[in-house]
Amino acid sequence: MDSKSDFSLLNLTIVGLGLIGGSLAKAIRKKTNIGRLWAVDVDENVLKLAKDEGIIDEYYTEPEIPLSESDIIIFCTYPGKTVEIIKSNTDRFKAGSIVTDTSGIKSSIVKEIQSVMRDDVEFVGGHPMAGKENRGYEFSHENIFDNAEYILTPDENSSGRSIEILSELMKTVGFKKVVLMTPESHDKRIAFTSQLPHIIACALMNNRNVESDLGCIGGSFRDVTRVADINSDLWCELIYENKSNILDELDNFILDMNKICDTLRMNDVDGLKSMMKDSSLRRKEMNK
Amino acid sequence: MDSKSDFSLLNLTIVGLGLIGGSLAKAIRKKTNIGRLWAVDVDENVLKLAKDEGIIDEYYTEPEIPLSESDIIIFCTYPGKTVEIIKSNTDRFKAGSIVTDTSGIKSSIVKEIQSVMRDDVEFVGGHPMAGKENRGYEFSHENIFDNAEYILTPDENSSGRSIEILSELMKTVGFKKVVLMTPESHDKRIAFTSQLPHIIACALMNNRNVESDLGCIGGSFRDVTRVADINSDLWCELIYENKSNILDELDNFILDMNKICDTLRMNDVDGLKSMMKDSSLRRKEMNK
Numbered sequence: 001m002d003s004k005s006d007f008s009l010l011n012l013t014i015v016g017l018g019l020i021g022g023s024l025a026k027a028i029r030k031k032t033n034i035g036r037l038w039a040v041d042v043d044e045n046v047l048k049l050a051k052d053e054g055i056i057d058e059y060y061t062e063p064e065i066p067l068s069e070s071d072i073i074i075f076c077t078y079p080g081k082t083v084e085i086i087k088s089n090t091d092r093f094k095a096g097s098i099v100t101d102t103s104g105i106k107s108s109i110v111k112e113i114q115s116v117m118r119d120d121v122e123f124v125g126g127h128p129m130a131g132k133e134n135r136g137y138e139f140s141h142e143n144i145f146d147n148a149e150y151i152l153t154p155d156e157n158s159s160g161r162s163i164e165i166l167s168e169l170m171k172t173v174g175f176k177k178v179v180l181m182t183p184e185s186h187d188k189r190i191a192f193t194s195q196l197p198h199i200i201a202c203a204l205m206n207n208r209n210v211e212s213d214l215g216c217i218g219g220s221f222r223d224v225t226r227v228a229d230i231n232s233d234l235w236c237e238l239i240y241e242n243k244s245n246i247l248d249e250l251d252n253f254i255l256d257m258n259k260i261c262d263t264l265r266m267n268d269v270d271g272l273k274s275m276m277k278d279s280s281l282r283r284k285e286m287n288k
Numbered sequence: 289m290d291s292k293s294d295f296s297l298l299n300l301t302i303v304g305l306g307l308i309g310g311s312l313a314k315a316i317r318k319k320t321n322i323g324r325l326w327a328v329d330v331d332e333n334v335l336k337l338a339k340d341e342g343i344i345d346e347y348y349t350e351p352e353i354p355l356s357e358s359d360i361i362i363f364c365t366y367p368g369k370t371v372e373i374i375k376s377n378t379d380r381f382k383a384g385s386i387v388t389d390t391s392g393i394k395s396s397i398v399k400e401i402q403s404v405m406r407d408d409v410e411f412v413g414g415h416p417m418a419g420k421e422n423r424g425y426e427f428s429h430e431n432i433f434d435n436a437e438y439i440l441t442p443d444e445n446s447s448g449r450s451i452e453i454l455s456e457l458m459k460t461v462g463f464k465k466v467v468l469m470t471p472e473s474h475d476k477r478i479a480f481t482s483q484l485p486h487i488i489a490c491a492l493m494n495n496r497n498v499e500s501d502l503g504c505i506g507g508s509f510r511d512v513t514r515v516a517d518i519n520s521d522l523w524c525e526l527i528y529e530n531k532s533n534i535l536d537e538l539d540n541f542i543l544d545m546n547k548i549c550d551t552l553r554m555n556d557v558d559g560l561k562s563m564m565k566d567s568s569l570r571r572k573e574m575n576k
Contacts, residue, residue: 207566
């Protein structure tokens with residue numbers, strides 16, 4: 001084993017054992033030599049199952065004990081919940097430990113967390129670009145991160161050591177690449193690459209044409225709306241936390257759609273064709 | 289064999305041996321007991337390959353001969369080309385033959401074709417709700433229609449016999465269901481279920497954010513833009529032929545997107561959540 005991926009002296013706690021937390025736990029157990037692996041959740045049945053399956057060494061319904069003995073803590077809870085738990089437990093983190101999260105929003109929560117974090121504990125935000133429509137531990141799997149990208153959002157408080165350890169961990173569990181960007185860049189980017197497509201999908205499923213009769217639907221409609229089956233509590237939180245970036249992207253997208261209407265109204269066939277040629281080339285490029 | 293799916297006395301010609309024409313040819317050859325199966329195309333290499341593979345019995349680069357001896361003719365060419373070939377060959381169709389097409393637009397071309405069709409030849413429009421990003425015979429496969437729906441658009445000229453024969457043929461080659469609707473209903477429906485999603489996908493790939501750097505893209509963006517890799521010649525034709533329905537859907541979609549912006553600006557969290565809950569339920573329903 002590469003010395004960089006030797007995690008045997010580190011204890012790790014995952015807070016929130018849902019789809020992402022469960023998948024991380026399974027991947028960490030199966031693909032790394034982590035020291036002790038613990039989990040915190042409110043659902044004791046899920047915790048017990050993960051322990052019975054040999055994924056975690058011990059479980060807790062309260063974070064006090066594992067936080068105080070962990071070298072790495074990964075929050076896989078909703079963003080608001082992450083901030084809440086960290087705020088109520090600042091005294092409990094082990095000196096020198098690295099704390100990270102996996103939520104789809106960064107600027108606001110990184111700021112809030114940094115404002116309460118002790119100087120001898122380091123928080124670095126994270127966001128796995130992976131997921132599934134289904135939620136919950138029962139759908140978790142150690143392979144859902146394979147070939148996906150992991151975003152880390154270090155800020156002025158971050159050290160090279162914590163970035164290196166988290167990057168190595170994420171590559172070891174299957175991510176093909178770890179990308180570093182500021183929390184602000186992350187939120188701006190995600191408003192376009194993730195939140196806009198989700199909003200479009202939901203809008204289409206709420207369209208006047210979508211009633212009980214969903215027959216005669218081709219593959220394009222299925223693809224475009226796949227992510228409309230959404231965790232509304234989580235996504236409402238993510239979207240309102242990133243509201244100004246998302247409104248910016250929505251306004252720009254609506255402008256683009258209006259331009260396409262103009263192209264059609266003016267019978268600008270060449271304009272439409274050229275747009276489609278560009279989109280084809282770029283979409284092919286994305287598959288490479 | 290069910291007597292309804294006995295096609296042994298019928299000769300069939302496919303005009304245009306691309307993805308759809310090639311897949312239909314393969315499915316008809318492998319799943320039915322069709323009499324003779326012929327193909328017409330401008331590309332002699334593709335025709336020769338299909339014959340060598342045992343898919344078709346004979347091939348032609350001009351339609352005269354096969355049209356005059358076929359009981360069923362399926363046009364898998366671009367809509368404009370279909371109209372052109374039919375117009376120049378009205379005298380050649382066999383008396384009593386059934387002519388159909390597979391293009392994604394119906395009203396305008398059905399009207400144009402009916403206006404030149406002889407009384408003893410019947411044209412019924414068709415549209416398979418199946419496809420792939422890739423085009424051409426090389427990507428054709430007899431299984432691409434499995435579990436998809438086939439739309440037939442009979443009009444006042446259509447007889448029960450032709451609808452029955454075409455329906456049986458399409459079910460025999462793999463379609464799970466044949467749906468009948470008027471050419472006008474088809475075009476209205478397709479503007480929403482197929483053309484709008486394609487336009488959205490293209491718009492997103494032409495977005496200001498999509499430059500050479502396509503990193504950190506999650507599954508949602510990939511799904512929503514999958515169909516942006518599009519045959520621009522064909523789709524320009526389809527879209528301009530259905531312009532008024534599409535503009536109607538675009539206007540309505542833009543209105544919906546503006547409403548979502550209002551929901552965000554007004555901090556109407558319940559409104560957004562309720563929309564997402566509805567879209568989740570409806571999207572789950574679509575998977576059933």
